[in-house]
Amino acid sequence: MTHAADTARIPPGPKGHWLLGNLPERRADPLTLFLRGRERYGDVVRYPMGPLLMYQLSHPDDVKRVLVDNAQNYQKTALMQRLRPVLGEGLLLSEGDFWKRQRRLAQPAFHRERMEGIATLITRLVEESLPRWDALAARGEPFDLCAELMRLVLSITGQVLFSTDLSGSASDMARAVTTVLEELNHRVLSALPLPALLPLPGHLRLRSAIRVLDRIVYGIIDGRHRGTKASGDLLSLLMDARDADTGEGMSDRQLRDEVMTLVLAGHETTANALAWTFLLLHQHPEAARRLVEEVTSVLGERTPTFQDLSRLRYTARVFDESMRLYPPAWLISRVALADDVLGGYMLPRGSIVVMLPYVIHRHPAFWERPDSFDPDRFLPERTGTRPRFAWLPFGGGQRMCIGSGLALLEGQMCLAMLARRYRFQLVPEHPVVPQALVTLRPRFGLRVIAWRREPGELPGEVLDGAGPERSDARP
Structure with missing residues (x-):
């Protein structure tokens, strides 16, 4: 062909x-x-x-x-180069031999043997967040599920990257990250972008936010140089990495660019993937029931471990199917x-x-009833005949997302722990409109009401028939 x-x-x-x-x-x-x-x-x-x-x-x-x-x-x-003022020469934007060197240096930080320790960190941070989620459920008032998931995933990202909490409402970094993402989204949508040197309000906000991020990231890097230790986080591994041929490590500027790429590209994609997953479970009560039954059967009330993931097969299929219908990285150019x-x-x-x-995942030549939510389409007996690149939420080839394994681990862990403990009902008449910006996200967020499940409770009729009438995922 x-x-x-x-x-x-x-x-x-x-x-x-x-x-x-x-x-x-x-x-x-x-x-x-x-x-x-x-x-x-x-x-x-x-x-x-x-x-x-x-x-x-x-x-x-x-x-x-x-x-x-x-x-x-x-x-x-x-x-993509419109993102360069923020991401610099990080893995997302760099090319050629420089990209190959950076990828080679960064790859060990994402090896599978590190995932067990990261899984323990993720579950600890989710558990520490539960009092906040419990309070939201106890109030019984609508809240934006997207914003809460963004807060949770940002806290995980900060700890995994450099043992720092980025999620606090008073955190300069959390506010700067939000500003940067908003301004980058505007740049991507702009048909005729104006020169960045012009003193326009959006440009000034972006520059100010970048200065905040640079001050924090460079401060953490400088602290490590001066002896501040944090065992096991990704920044430590990146700082210790050496090129096998030259013995050289990353410069502070290269470290900054890679960290910024991981913070901005990593946390929003995972948070959006989780938001879409909870929406789909809300729209499909039978899938929600099966997921909670599996998690309860495998875990009971204990905290999940890395070894449990291989037994949470339906949970993994739900997350895969969610990323089929709503891939956060919706376009590759x-x-x-x-x-x-x-x-x-x-x-x-x-x-x-x-x-x-977003389009390839709905191609009728490769997906039966492509607009339907069917996690079992990812059963092994149904995946064997599909071409490799019919499903590519993380891209493919040598430039496939370096953090794909971490994203799946984080998404599946958070999904299992939150779905077992809470049920979410979309506020009636709340519009659900996919917005294709840097990532694919709900344009108006997801206004939901949460309920705390009792031990052993399965999804009930409170979710049946709630939410949008359409069960497909097309805009």
């Missing part, structure tokens, strides 16, 4: 505005634009985006060619350095190609 090309044809696609092309639709509702594009035009779709051309790839074979087979021909796009053949079409050098897990 990726070798024979008809160079006389160009891929089909919507024409859009005579000047702006499909930029207005891309800005207003990208999920619908790209879903309809695949449905109407096929697996390779051409979109004029102002002066640029963008090509959407929706077949796993083409995705594999871009991310694996011909990966050296593709690099990150200018759109690259630019072609040379001509290439994709889907039978010749795409010229300089072409922007986008691969959307």
Whole structure:
């Protein structure tokens, strides 16, 4: 499919505005634009985006060619470079030999043998957060589940990264992280971004937040240089890492960029994945019942351990299916350095190609009833026939997310512990609208009421029929 090309044809696609092309639709509702594009035009779709051309790839074979087979021909796009003032040369944005060196240095920090200790840290932090969740349930008042999950995951991220609590409401870092994410989202949505040097309010807020983050991160790094020890956190491992060929470690600037990437790219994705999961469980009471039954059967009332994850199979399938329908990293973009053949079409050098897990995960050729929530589609007997790149919530190839194992561990642990203890009901009439920014998140948050479960209690009728009438996950 990726070798024979008809160079006389160009891929089909919507024409859009005579000047702006499909930029207005891309800005207003990208999920619908790209879903309809695949449905109407096929697996390779051409979109004029102002002066640029963008090509959407929706077949796993083409995705594999871009991310694996011909990966050296593709690099990150200018759109991603809008994140550089914050993320610098971290793993998300760096390229070439520098990226390979940084990846090699960072990889040991994410090895599987470290996950058992991290799992213990995660469960301790979740347990420490339970009094706050209990108070929310006791009040019986609506609250934003997204905000609470963000707070919890940020506390876990801070402790795993550098043994520091980032979640307190008075924390300068927590406020700065929120500001940075908001401003980066604005930049990603901007059709014609204004120069960052202009003293606009958003630019000034972003610069101020970056200064706060730099002061805190560099302060922690400097403290480690001066002898402050924190055994086992990721920053310690990154500081101790040495290149096998040169013996060199990371500079303070490189450490800063990697830490900033992990804080900003890591915590929001996991928190959003958990939020979507609880929404889907709210909409599907039978799945919620099965999950709580499994967790209760495996754990009883004790704290989960790393070894328990292999027995929480349905819990893992629920989280995988949630990331199929609502992948936090909803879009992967690259630019072609040379001509290439994709889907039978010749795409010229300089072409922007986008691969959307949100769309690929709904491709009817690879997913039966693709809009339905069905965790059992991830049973081993049902996954064997699907192409590897039909499911890619963490990307793929050599640039697959370095923290994917940590994200799955964190998500499954938090899901098991919170679902066993609480049930969440979406506030009636609360709008649930996916918003595709840097990550895929609920545009208006998730306003819920929480109830504390009694020991052994299973999901009851309080959830039946509550929430949006539609059971599918499309916007």
